[in-house]
Amino acid sequence: PAAMLPQLPVHALEWLVPGLLREKCIALLKSLPKSIRRQVVPIPDWVDAALETLVPDERPLTEAxxxxxxxxxxxxxxxxxxxLDLLPPHLIMNVRVVDHAGKTLGQGRDVRALERRFEEAASAGAQALADQASQAPALDELPESPLPESRVTTQAGIRVEAYPALMAEAHSFKVALFDHPAKxxxxxxxxxxRLxxxxxxxxVKAIKRLPGVEKCALLFAKVGSKQALVDDLLLAVFTQVVATHPLPRSANELTERLKATESELIPYATSLLTRIEEALKGHLAVTKVLKGKLNFALALVYSDVSAQxxxxxxxGFIRDAGEWLSEYPRYTEAALIRLDKAARERGRDQMMMQDVQALEARFDARRKSERRGAAEDPELVSFGWWIQELRVSLFAQQLGTQMPVSVKRLEKRWEEITSV
Structure with missing residues (x-):
């Protein structure tokens, strides 16, 4: 079923079926560079020795x-x-995709391409899962019995694992089923x-009355409303203090969690507001420079910093940023340093900007194609922050970075993320 595509163990598929595994391993070893290949001859004997010790699992076959x-x-x-591009097609698992009614939609050997191709059908399958739970009444509490981590249902005659979650609606909550555990x-x-x-x-009232709220709302005014900021603040506070892993899955578990964390809410909100204020002050400082007298020779630099x-x-940035919020003052200071020296180093700035923008373009495209509802690949999200660190390294190296970064390091990291 299309709804199961996100759940397919992609690397397990690389091990094919026993009757073809030996042939595939021989083809893989033959594809290696000559410097490595000459160390594993005769290749069939090496493959036989390997298959005596290797057991199909979730690892990529090439890694094993x-x-x-x-x-x-x-x-x-x-x-x-x-x-891998040299492998004949019959040595790559073929996947046939059906809709939730069992009708064949298509087939192919690239699972991620199939996911993108049949995203709409997968959504329909996910909707079919949701429809199974739509009869559930609106809730104002988690169920008494813990929500199971997964639930087995049927689509197109195939047992499909669905994942229950408490979903917030406008004025109530409900238990919904999803096609992917991360989602x-x-x-x-x-x-x-939100519960x-x-x-x-x-x-909640006490947090809204904290003195830092008004300051931050004024600093945020050019970006969004005070209500949007407060909603984001509350969600960030309760996510970081209460909705931590392992997440409560029953009414009793949530009650116990609330009791255990009640005294932490106001102190955490106060601390968070301090970080928000510093972040917004830096953002405002950069924005003021960008809105000053424009040097048209630096229009591309100004545009890039504005996009940053x-x-x-x-x-919604508070919750999204999480612990990275503490790094915002350094990011904005780096932007100010860059703007200050851009006129003197225009050629160098443009070269570095092109490197950053190339990474950001790939990041944005991948993020858009990989997004699964409310969930995003945490490795991909982290890569976005690596790009911010790269900006500091390139344009204001004296400020230092959280980790060693360079264009080459990020290129390598990108290969690791996208090869999965």
């Missing part, structure tokens, strides 16, 4: 073979050494946070 070669020859095989986890975390907000009206500021501050 590479580790076998490393142990025997002390030669490390890089992921790029495997020429369910993200929805459930927000549901728990906790509803259950602690006095703390929009990536950092927007309605």
């Amino acid at each position: 073979l590479g580790e076998f070669i490393r142990r025997r020859t002390a030669t490390r095989v890089h992921p790029d050494d495997w020429r 369910a986890a993200a929805v459930h975390q927000e549901g728990v946070a 906790a907000i509803a259950k602690r009206p006095e703390q 500021m929009q990536r950092l501050v927007y309605p």
Whole structure:
């Protein structure tokens, strides 16, 4: 079923079926560079020896073979050494996709491409899952019995694992089913946070009255409303304090969590407001420079910095930024340093800007194609912050970075993320 595509164990599919595994391993070893290939001859004998020790699992087949070669020859095989494009089609698992009624939609050998191609059908399958739960009454509390992590249902005659989550609606909550555990986890975390907000009206009032709220609202005024900022603040506070993993999945578990964390809400909100204020002050300082007298020779630089500021501050940025919010003052200071010296280093700035924008373009495209409802790949999200660190390294190196970064390091990291 299309709804199951996100759940397919992609790497497990690489191991094919037993009757074809040996042939595939031989083809893979033959695809290696000559410098490595000559160390594993005769190739059929090496494959036979490998298959005596290897057991199909969730690892990529190439990783398992590479580790076998490393142990025997002390030669490390890089992921790029495997020429998967040389494999004949019959050595790559073919996947046939059906809709939730069992009608064949298409087939192919690239699971991620199939996901993108049949995203609409997968959504229909997910909707079919949701329809199964739509008869459930509106809730104002988690169920007494813990929500199971997963629930088995049927689509197109196939047992499909669905993932229940508490989903917040306009004025109530409901239990909904999702086709991917990451999506369910993200929805459930927000549901728990919003339910906790509803259950602690006095703390919510106290947070709204904190002196930092008005300051931050004024600094945020050019970006969004005070209400949007306060909603984001509350959701961030209750997510970080109450809706932490393991997430409560029953009424009793949430009650216990609220009791245990009640005294932490106001102190955390106060601390968070301090970080928000610093972040917004830096953002405003950069924005003022951008709105000053424009040097048309630096129009591209100004446009790039403006786009960076929009990536950092927007309605909902507090919760999205999480712990990275503490780094905002450094990011905005780096932007100011860049703007100050851009006229003197225009050529160098443009070269570095092109490197950053190339990474951002790939990041944005991947993020758009990989997004699964409310959930995003955490590795991909982290990569976005790596790009911010790269900006500091390139344009204001004296400020330092959270981790070693360079264009080459990010290129390598990108390969690791996108090869999964």
